[in-house]
Amino acid sequence: MMMFYWISLAIISVAFAGLLVRLVKGPTVADRVVALDALGISLVSIVALLSLIIETEFFLEIILLLSILSFIGTAAFAKFIERGEIFDRDHNR
């Protein structure tokens, strides 16, 4: 079973490296935002696999924290791309 965890960790690390390349190279802003969101998700899976490997429960809260921060960041970026501003001044325009 431990072998299975290590193989998954290696695969996710390869995906992480590919996403980093897309984050640096990405031709448009939307590519970079999608790469950043996927980076957050693969970070969450890396932390989950690590806590399985070293058999601890202390990292589980970090998973929820990373997911929340990644969600808010992606929502803010999406709104910025769509409208050009993050907080609109009067909402009922």
Next chain:
Amino acid sequence: MKTNDVMLQTVTKVVTFIILMFAVHIFFAGHYTPGGGFVGGLLTASAIVLLMLAFGIQTVKKIVPVNYVVMTSVGLLLAIATAAASILFDVPFFTHAYDYFDLPLFGKTSLHSAMLFDAGVYLVVVGVTMTIIQTIGEDE
């Protein structure tokens, strides 16, 4: 142009309360396990930021009528008072006291005076973060 963000607003109404509950949990878990006032404050601030994203900055100002500068100073005062209260008991600065109590519904609980300091840190972090975000976000 009137934009349609029903999905963002509906998700926000649910997710904000999950984030706030998680912030409370991580604030109280902070003594023996990872967490504490700083992370709890950041999570609370991010919940308010999510509300601002979905409903606009004026609406959030109306539903959370808090002056964040005052909040920062109250937090600093609480932290300093907790640290300085040890002078009254003739022990070194920042000494913290704890004891075990039998609370209803919780059972045997250890209550620490360091939690008051953490509450001060929580208020300072929420106040400073929201002051920065409001100052940047309001600027045209």
